[in-house]
Amino acid sequence: MLSAEDNELFTRIGPGTPCGNLMRRYWMPVACASEISAEKPVKKVCVLGEDLVLFRDGQGRMGLLPERCPHRHASLYYGFAEDDGLRCAYHGWKFDVNGECIEQPYERAGGPLMKQACLKSYPVQQLAGLLFAYLGPDPVPLLPRWETLVRKDGVRDIVVLPIHHHNWLQAQENSHDPTHTFWLHARLYERALKDRPEERKKWAADLAYFGRPIESFDFELCREESWTGIRKVRTYGGDNPEREAGHPAIFPNILIAPQQRFLTTHFRVPIDDTHTKIYWVEFLPNEDGSITEQADADIPVTFMEPPRRSEDEDYRLDHFVYQDQMAWETQGAIADRTTELIGAGDRGIVMYRNLLREQIAKVQAGEDPDGVIRDPALNDMIRFTFSHGQADVAKKMATEAAE
Ligand code: FES
Ligand SMILES: [Fe+2]
Structure with a gap:
């Protein structure tokens, strides 16, 4: 639960607001080059x-x-x-x-x-x-070169999600919410695809992946030279047990998520206080490690349709993007955090909010917030280590599910 003052502090991002001043210290994607x-x-x-x-x-x-x-x-x-x-x-x-x-x-x-x-x-x-x-003050920092954006041993594509009608923080808090995948994704997929066996087959890997029971989870606060953020660590049980450490959520508004064989970089960009634009860059590494020369003009872009045409309609819930969007939008245009009931499962969110409070204060004190990169030596390529067998697990489970 937050005070009304903190909820305002964290969610208002217009010019001159404390969180707006913080967000302006980071480069934000604003369009696809092909637009x-x-x-x-x-x-x-x-x-x-x-x-x-x-x-x-x-x-x-x-x-x-x-x-x-x-x-x-x-x-x-x-x-x-x-x-x-x-x-x-x-x-x-x-x-x-x-x-x-x-x-x-x-x-x-x-x-x-x-x-x-x-x-x-x-x-x-x-x-x-x-x-x-970059909408912030001079001197302009370097544009971070996340490995998912600059690696050459694979191919990229871009997905632009439909406009999300809610405040940016709801999307980013979700990156510190490791338990939602079981109900919101696995269970909703099952319900949405109950009578659609062909599509169920298509999503078998996701269904199986999200459907594994989460036995325990934890969070690591990372303060690296070129980024600060929080990693989720999940231990799965069931027939495919695994300890998955990875999934770095990069402060303030990025998530790097393994998605089967892809490494997907999610940018949650505040349009205004009640709308959010989400860009994904999906990177698919070549299995043999070979180099692919892919010009920006050759990066395919998909613009996703909205999950409903009007507020009177139900959401379609046959895609995990829409499942998340439903949850985030139905929290309210700006979620009222003064009345929420925070439990032990939400401790990653509390960790993130503390980081947000700390970083807003840093900017107010005239300092650079964490993750602002000025030294080119730190920005050649920012690499991550992932210990997740998600691609293998998903492949194995997809095969099993299809049989
Ligand atoms: S030139 Fe007159 S409004 Fe732009
Ligand atoms: Fe999700």
Whole structure:
């Protein structure tokens, strides 16, 4: 249970809020690289409560600017991407990727109005087919090179989940909740696929994996040189016993999750206080360790449909993404943590909240929070050790289940 003050402290991420200031110290994915093209060089982006416009100018430079034109506030989204900047469609004021106003038709060239019209701009970098933005203060830290984004011994794909209608923290707390997989996933899959034998076969590995009884679980707080986070350790019983140590949840809003043979990196990006955008980068290592040259343009992207078309409809629950989304959204747009009943099984969540409180205080004290990387020597490739036989267990169980 939290006080109302702490619940506000942890969930409000707009400009100037303590948690918003913390989140702004980390790079966030804001779009897939493939969403910006010659035909469509401009995209609306809302992140951390800020309405922005992402664009590529004719010279290939990326810009991220406030959506509203400073003149009389029309949306720059409908503007023209030109060789040297983005021109507002209303009266033609033009801004370069650094936010400088470089043209004001019908105004005196170089007058004070031009200086006043300069916009703030945010740096953008591309990695693993995603465009990342940094909305925090200078100096800009390095964009972390998680192994799942930069390893070359395999192939990647991207999944963009439907917009989640809830605060970001509900998704991230779930990464410290190791017990939910049994009921929310295994049992709901069984119910949803009861009369669909073909699809049941397709999901057999997940069903079997999630369905193993969890005998015990624990958490490790990790403070590494290039990241801080919490690892889950689960011991499974049943016919396929295993101690699984891995699953690092990287502070503040990332999870690296083994998913059968994939290593999936989940980014939970706050759109605003009550909406969250989730990007996955799935990395599938080559079994023989060989190198695959995969250009960003060749990384396939899947945009998932929402689990229901309106609030009056029931959720479809035949995919674990939708099972999680149902749980997180039905907790409320911002979960009321003043009335929750926290048990021993929730101690990972308590550990995470303590870390969040500590890191907000660090930023308030003028320090870098944990996991802000400035030394290139720490960022060549950030590797993890996983001790999980999940791929093997899942394969074995899928074979058994299919027989
Ligand atoms: S509102 Fe953009 S140029 Fe006038
Ligand atoms: Fe889940």
